[in-house]
Amino acid sequence: MKAQVERRSLAVRPALKTAAGELDRRELLLLRLEDGEGNFGWGEAAPLEPYDGVSDRECLAALERQVEALEACPPDARGPQALEAAAQGSALPQALAAVDLALWDLAGRRDGRPVLELLTDRRPAAVEVNATVGAGEPGVAAAEAAAAVEAGFRCVKVKAGDPEDIDRVHAVRAAIGDGPAIRVDANGAWTVAEAVARINAMAGAGIELVEEPVHGADALRDLRARVSVPIAADETTAEPGALAGDVADAVCLKVSRAGGISGLLAQAELARAGGALVYVSSSLDGPLGIAAAVHCAAALALSLPCGLATLDRFPEIDPGVLAPVDGMVAVPAAPGLGVDPAP
Numbered sequence: 261m262k263a264q265v266e267r268r269s270l271a272v273r274p275a276l277k278t279a280a281g282e283l284d285r286r287e288l289l290l291l292r293l294e295d296g297e298g299n300f301g302w303g304e305a306a307p308l309e310p311y312d313g314v315s316d317r318e319c320l321a322a323l324e325r326q327v328e329a330l331e332a333c334p335p336d337a338r339g340p341q342a343l344e345a346a347a348q349g350s351a352l353p354q355a356l357a358a359v360d361l362a363l364w365d366l367a368g369r370r371d372g373r374p375v376l377e378l379l380t381d382r383r384p385a386a387v388e389v390n391a392t393v394g395a396g397e398p399g400v401a402a403a404e405a406a407a408a409v410e411a412g413f414r415c416v417k418v419k420a421g422d423p424e425d426i427d428r429v430h431a432v433r434a435a436i437g438d439g440p441a442i443r444v445d446a447n448g449a450w451t452v453a454e455a456v457a458r459i460n461a462m463a464g465a466g467i468e469l470v471e472e473p474v475h476g477a478d479a480l481r482d483l484r485a486r487v488s489v490p491i492a493a494d495e496t497t498a499e500p501g502a503l504a505g506d507v508a509d510a511v512c513l514k515v516s517r518a519g520g521i522s523g524l525l526a527q528a529e530l531a532r533a534g535g536a537l538v539y540v541s542s543s544l545d546g547p548l549g550i551a552a553a554v555h556c557a558a559a560l561a562l563s564l565p566c567g568l569a570t571l572d573r574f575p576e577i578d579p580g581v582l583a584p585v586d587g588m589v590a591v592p593a594a595p596g597l598g599v600d601p602a603p
């Protein structure tokens with residue numbers, strides 16, 4: 261099997277504020293795989309160090325070890341065999357995701373079918389997505405949320421984790437009326453005591469769920485017993501055992517963190533077996549990662565909206581079929597993942 265890695269660097273506008281400073285460029289690693297018959301597929305690695313602790317350098321080194329293992333595979337190796345070989349090279353999920361996506365893309369292109377058709381008999385045409393409102397000044401957040409609802413979104417995720425959290429959430433509710441759902445994401449910024457106080461102070465605004473209010477399985481479990489608003493685990497799902505336990509009411513899964521489509525579907529099964537609802541999101545993935553997540557979300561028939569409406573942060577990219585319309589993103593219908601790699 262032939263393999264080739266390329267770097268892509270995309271401008272991020274507006275720049276994303278993170279705990280580690282402003283992110284104004286997104287580095288992606290693209291992988292092109294080709295089998296012995298000339299069929300090819302593209303995958304994408306999208307580590308984001310401020311968020312998942314995996315540097316571009318670490319991810320590239322892992323991907324290079326996986327590529328070496330893939331090149332040693334027979335040219336007609338099929339998905340599971342090639343993925344297993346790559347994982348022997350390195351098990352780093354952020355790099356393995358590129359291999360897994362490329363293998364699914366290749367399989368779909370070879371068969372002339374979209375990845376969704378390889379995953380399930382279900383044929384949803386689109387998946388529901390949420391808009392994201394940054395942790396800005398309450399009036400600014402309210403205006404952003406109102407614009408999103410005007411554009412057709414029925415769920416708005418409001419970033420939290422600073423002293424204006426409570427005012428921001430109430431301002432957003434006042435701006436969007438009673439209909440749309442509000443989801444709050446604190447990225448683990450609160451202690452359990454802070455989370456109890458803030459969630460109770462926000463609850464009157466009507467909250468669909470609070471994502472990663474505190475970090476760690478024990479803290480989430482503790483908090484969940486003390487508030488009535490549903491709690492979702494995001495970053496904590498990377499903790500060993502966190503998916504299988506009674507940690508949260510819902511879990512947010514990501515293609516990059518799960519090691520690709522195969523890993524995400526396995527994680528979803530585990531979480532659902534434990535009684536949790538599932539939804540899918542990304543950390544500023546490129547078009548291949550977003551497309552893969554949309555195929556997963558469609559295959560899983562999710563009831564919660566997904567955080568996959570982020571491609572408009574990349575001015576160099578035309579989201580094409582992945583542009584949200586009335587709060588929905590279409591499942592790409594072209595063979596494979598159904599999108600081209602980032603230009």
Ligand SMILES: [Mg+2]
Pocket residue numbers: 445447471472494495512
């Ligand atoms: Mg989150």
